[in-house]
Amino acid sequence: MENEIKIEIEFRNILDTDRNTQFKIRDWRNHYGVRKYLFNTNIITKEEHSNLLVSLKNNNEHLCFIAYKNNIPVGVVNTIKIDAINKQCDIGIFLNTDYFFQGLGSHIYQQFIEYVFSNLAIETINCEVLDDNISSLKLHRKTGFTEDIKRNEIIHYNNKINIHLFEISKQTWLTIRHKKNKQLSI
Numbered sequence: 800m801e802n803e804i805k806i807e808i809e810f811r812n813i814l815d816t817d818r819n820t821q822f823k824i825r826d827w828r829n830h831y832g833v834r835k836y837l838f839n840t841n842i843i844t845k846e847e848h849s850n851l852l853v854s855l856k857n858n859n860e861h862l863c864f865i866a867y868k869n870n871i872p873v874g875v876v877n878t879i880k881i882d883a884i885n886k887q888c889d890i891g892i893f894l895n896t897d898y899f900f901q902g903l904g905s906h907i908y909q910q911f912i913e914y915v916f917s918n919l920a921i922e923t924i925n926c927e928v929l930d931d932n933i934s935s936l937k938l939h940r941k942t943g944f945t946e947d948i949k950r951n952e953i954i955h956y957n958n959k960i961n962i963h964l965f966e967i968s969k970q971t972w973l974t975i976r977h978k979k980n981k982q983l984s985i
């Protein structure tokens with residue numbers, strides 16, 4: 800349709816980006832608005848971040864990409880725990896908080912799912928979300944993931960909270976992706 804404009808997102812492996820960008824994402828990751836929703840809420844030190852970058856070299860189980868919109872880095876997406884035998888992985892996302900709540904996370908996430916199923920030998924994508932992470936819960940539900948729940952699973956900021964287990968298969972994604980892309984068009 801004429802009024803449908805899709806936001807194009809480009810994914811670049813973090814190892815192929817410049818040093819400045821590689822380290823800028825540490826600031827995004829350490830922002831309280833991001834880390835409060837992660838399983839590890841600690842501030843990541845420069846040294847830990849450097850170690851992460853080294854560990855990503857020749858790593859078949861963890862891939863990290865920077866998401867660019869109009870050539871500007873806006874967020875980070877990861878595939879972790881890539882299990883080549885069972886063809887599954889976990890994925891994660893966080894944005895630079897400057898871009899929160901504008902619909903960008905939904906665009907990036909859906910395009911990353913498309914990217915993973917198109918470029919990696921993956922049949923199932925999983926993601927675990929903390930109970931108080933409302934925007935991520937909404938993001939997964941509207942993207943078409945199935946949902947299960949582990950109650951009172953972890954202590955997070957001194958509270959026992961639930962973890963939501965989301966899963967989507969390649970087969971499901973291929974069936975619903977056109978509808979999802981259309982819903983995201985503006």
Ligand SMILES: CC(C)(COP(=O)(O)OP(=O)(O)OC[C@H]1O[C@@H](n2cnc3c(N)ncnc32)[C@H](O)[C@@H]1OP(=O)(O)O)[C@@H](O)C(=O)NCCC(=O)NCCS
Pocket residue numbers: 832833834836837891892893894895898899900901902903904905906926927928929932933934935937938941
């Ligand atoms: C999760 C995240 C990627 C979402 O990105 P975003 O661009 O802010 O999200 P969107 O604007 O696409 O919104 C996603 C949904 O959440 C809703 N939402 C956004 N902010 C919200 C808020 N503060 N309260 C309630 N709902 C909210 C949106 O309305 C949208 O739902 P809808 O499509 O039904 O209207 C981003 O918030 C983020 O990086 N969070 C920190 C890291 C994180 O939690 N990662 C996921 C870990 S599993």
